[in-house]
Amino acid sequence: MALVLATAAGILNAMALGAFGFLPSHMSGNASQMSTEVASSNAHGFLFLAALLLAFVIGSTLARVAVVVGQKLRTIFCLILMAEGMALTAVSVFELLFYSTRFNAEVLVALGFLMGVHNSTSTQLSNGRVRSTHVTGTLTDAGIALGSFLSSLVSRGEATDRRSCRKQLYTHLTTILSFLTGCIVGLVLFDVFGFKAMLALGGVLIVVPLSAIVITVRTATKLVSARRA
Secondary structure, eight states, X not given: OHHHHHHHHHHHXXXXXXXXXXXXXXXXXXXXXXXXXXXXXXHHHHHHHXXXXXXXXXXXXXXXXXXXHTTTOTTHHHHHHHHHHHHHHHHXXXXXXXXXXXXXXXXXXXXXXXXXXXXXXXXXXXXTSXXXXXXXXXXXXXXXXXXXXXXXXXXXXXXXXHHHHXXXXXXXXXXXXXXXXXXXXXXXXXXXXXXXXXXXXXXHHHHHHHHHHHHHHHHXXXXXXXXXX
């Protein structure tokens, strides 16, 4: 599920780039750009970037609060993703019906919020191993994992340590590859289908967690029936 999220994040990020020429999840670049806006006395640009960063943080915060509040629910992550999918679907429908460049800033802020939800959910779901939109951090983690693996070979560390380092490295590299693949697919789909592709992605983010909920409920029901028998 976490790797699916990384792919979906890449797709949505690329679609936003194709639609608006802007990356709603690139918080490092957006934060750096704020200093340029201050230097050029561009209050509108500064406020937009500040709103985008704030929306990302609020999305991450709400996703965490939802997990804490619903920690007794096995399907809490699925429910969060379904909510994200419905919100993305709503944004896509709005763009299909009322697209105008004057709404670009508001739509990007909404996408930044959803990216915050997305990244926070994947991070919590994977216990910090997968950050679906944070490629810089993932590359850093991959470098650390590779360094640890090479060190274990040189120092002849325990086989279990090597396997652990190798597994972490595999996870990080797979996440990066998933994100990059999603970016390529996202640009191609948006070039061909426009906002209909974004609408389809919203549908996927509803169907995938809904399927996981159905599987979880069925499995739990079978276990309860088996115990009673």
